[in-house]
Amino acid sequence: MIKNDLYLKALRGETVERPPVWMMRQAGRFLPEFRAMRDDYDFFTRCRTPELASEITMMPIRRFPLDAAILFSDILVVPQAMGMDFEMREGVGPWLENPIRTLEDVQNIEVPDVNETLGYVFDAIELTLLKLDNDIPLIGFAGSPWTILCYCVEGKGSKAWDVAKSFCFKNPEAAHLLLQKITETTIAYLKRKVEKGVSAVQVFDSWGGSLSPEDYQIFSWPYINQIVEALAPLTHVVVFGKGCWFALEEMTLSKASALGVDWTVRPELARMLTNHTMTLQGNFDPNRLNSSPETITKMVTEMINRFGKDRYIANLGHGILPNIPLENAEAFIRAVVDWKPN
């Protein structure tokens, strides 16, 4: 049994004294102890070394009173397991030397055995659970098939994902084949995470917001929903689509336990679009952690009051930024932990 189960209570829709809190990318670059590791190990070495990944996962937990841990990893380990050799290039970000551009490229991709290719993630879960000692839940995650396709086709980050989108609009058959292969790999990957003991899984659709509502229902949501259908009988599934406010109504009809929202959606509208029944997660603008701790405290309190304390997980609307001062991140977390009803 997990001692602090606030996060799980929120996922189950139970009444709580205050909302749980965690921060997307909390095990990341804003922590000085994370940055200090950079000189010794490159990014994907840290993902692939269970001892390092579990240590990084624990870093924010040792500093702050967080209600959930999220396994340090990257969404690109899935396409790596499928044979796409993503690197992390300094000043560039993710980089794939030979991006997917044709139906033949897609046909050559295999759905891998995740135990062979991603065993290091499952080992990291095992180590992390020992360190967590049942104090708080551990979250596992994966990218959405659409978001993974974006990187595989574009070969690097992008503002508008025009290469990826034009690939899909010109070669829908190839796009759907690639999306299905990613989906199958992701389902096997997340199922194994659950077997290893994570308490919930979150699917990140970071670039779904580049699609129209109609194209989202063609190229993104059906594949996310396959994942939700496959995992929901086993664990809680949280879906976070950045910029995907237009799909919240469809998402609400799914078996997801919670939906993430970004900071462009007013809490009241998010509640309305999700029928006031869904657990919601979010949605503080990560850049607003540049404000003073006093302003942050005030804004977080208002955010909770607007979402309501129940069926709500306090979080950012996207990952924490690298340059945020520790005391500002702490002000965010403290404001949730110390929240009291009016």
Next chain:
Amino acid sequence: MIKNDLYLKALRGETVERPPVWMMRQAGRFLPEFRAMRDDYDFFTRCRTPELASEITMMPIRRFPLDAAILFSDILVVPQAMGMDFEMREGVGPWLENPIRTLEDVQNIEVPDVNETLGYVFDAIELTLLKLDNDIPLIGFAGSPWTILCYCVEGKGSKAWDVAKSFCFKNPEAAHLLLQKITETTIAYLKRKVEKGVSAVQVFDSWGGSLSPEDYQIFSWPYINQIVEALAPLTHVVVFGKGCWFALEEMTLSKASALGVDWTVRPELARMLTNHTMTLQGNFDPNRLNSSPETITKMVTEMINRFGKDRYIANLGHGILPNIPLENAEAFIRAVVDWKPN
């Protein structure tokens, strides 16, 4: 009197036989004759040379049955006039060697005399109106103060405008001073365009969607609204905020004649959020012009049927992409021109 006044009729909310059509960035890189000029003149030389700017403005008009022309220029000519030396760097885009980073930087900026600094734009309008010979209206444009601030502070394009946003959140006083100076310059600039004979002005808030609804009402909308208030007695003002669906209700209460919407907003929702009273412009995903001409024709027809033919200006949801085939752009335009009620 302008012979084809469909665009103006739509702005006035009058009944039309079919919606007018133009395409954002229609005078741009998708045209081979525009690309051919690149070897002879760099980007800002083309903006600053009235004969070239007016020729570029006419290029799409000579090819396609468009219902409006938009003066070839760039939103960054305004900060250039204010003393910020933006260049257009190959493979990089806009580039400012010394971005604005402090209150002192902002205090050093002057609100310029637009006649002295932007005379080349007004001369280009004069030349273009001669070439248009009253066939169709000419649109003038400017960037929103928020969007211009983004470039001035960031110094280049960005995915999330984190440097610009953190500048505003840490130095709100400096941000508001800069926004006010940009606003005053923009009002003088657009007023002079109207005096020179443009039939409408459009304000592009390309990066307003990076802000939360609350921050949009602090850092973007009040400044756009100053422009609307100043210009609405003189001409039609169209406001296009990319990613700013969350502000459509506030925008509807303003004196704007029309609002642009991007492709993430369903037509029915855009109508609802604007009280069914506003003229709307948009919202075809520019990347969907990569589909076949047959698919484009089908999708455009559906778009018009969903928005309705009146109080509607058919357009893309952002600028046309550089690699779009001419026949696909033509399919978009033809589908509007040939549209018939069911």
